[in-house]
Amino acid sequence: MPQPQAYCGYYNLARAVWVYYLLNMNSDDRLDFPATGRNAEPILDVLRDVLPQQGTVLEIASGSGQHVAHFARHFPGLTWQPTDLDPEHRRSIAAWTAELENVRDPIGLDATHAPWPVQRVDAVLCANMIHIAPWEAGLGLLAGTGQVLSLGGLLYLYGPFRIDGAHTADSNAQFDASLKSRNPSWGVRDLGDVTDCAAEHGLTLETSIEMPANNLSVIFRKTA
Numbered sequence: 001m002p003q004p005q006a007y008c009g010y011y012n013l014a015r016a017v018w019v020y021y022l023l024n025m026n027s028d029d030r031l032d033f034p035a036t037g038r039n040a041e042p043i044l045d046v047l048r049d050v051l052p053q054q055g056t057v058l059e060i061a062s063g064s065g066q067h068v069a070h071f072a073r074h075f076p077g078l079t080w081q082p083t084d085l086d087p088e089h090r091r092s093i094a095a096w097t098a099e100l101e102n103v104r105d106p107i108g109l110d111a112t113h114a115p116w117p118v119q120r121v122d123a124v125l126c127a128n129m130i131h132i133a134p135w136e137a138g139l140g141l142l143a144g145t146g147q148v149l150s151l152g153g154l155l156y157l158y159g160p161f162r163i164d165g166a167h168t169a170d171s172n173a174q175f176d177a178s179l180k181s182r183n184p185s186w187g188v189r190d191l192g193d194v195t196d197c198a199a200e201h202g203l204t205l206e207t208s209i210e211m212p213a214n215n216l217s218v219i220f221r222k223t224a
């Protein structure tokens with residue numbers, strides 16, 4: 001039987017552990033995607049040239065939340081709405097963005113499920129989703145964007161693409177093969193296919209920009 005003093009010591013220790021846990025709960029939820037940390041700054045450089053200074057930006061498939069946390073700090077006049085279908089990712093997004101007043105709570109949004117639970121937005125961002133998801137997710141992304149994006153607003157995509165059916169680098173061909181071995185419905189998409197489907201939703205290809213590691217930034221404008 002512990003003496004009252006020793007019991008009090010255990011109690012204080014347990015309480016200190018619990019308080020420490022509560023204080024660190026947010027940081028525990030933060031996932032760290034190394035590639036996301038690496039490409040956040042090159043993507044930001046492109047966004048600086050194309051995003052408006054005010055309005056609402058919807059991010060589809062926010063993943064860890066590292067991107068939205070980074071971008072929101074550099075665009076304080078924009079309101080950011082992160083989303084992801086994975087609950088663990090949404091907890092990570094919330095943890096990365098807890099201190100940021102211009103970031104809304106993450107929404108559970110599956111790009112393939114229409115209608116999206118969001119109001120009209122001025123821009124839509126989606127990095128590294130359409131090749132790591134079935135083609136239906138890409139189609140859902142384009143259809144949903146067509147519904148919620150204001151006329152003149154932009155859709156920004158980031159990732160590897162094939163051009164006219166061909167990979168732009170050996171490393172992308174290897175990546176494509178590894179994606180398909182994990183899930184036959186995944187794979188590096190052809191920019192022509194994406195552009196054709198985007199046009200069906202009033203989205204016109206404006207430009208594509210070469211990025212590090214054989215990725216592209218692709219910008220569509222809502223023109224109809």
Ligand SMILES: C[S@@+](CC[C@H](N)C(=O)[O-])C[C@H]1O[C@@H](n2cnc3c(N)ncnc32)[C@H](O)[C@@H]1O
Nearest residue numbers: 036061062063085086110111127128129133137
């Ligand atoms: C490779 S991660 C990319 C995350 C982040 N955009 C980035 O660049 O770091 C792909 C993300 O897509 C999400 N995702 C996959 N299919 C989806 C869908 N149908 N709708 C919404 N998100 C989806 C996954 O949950 C995951 O968070």
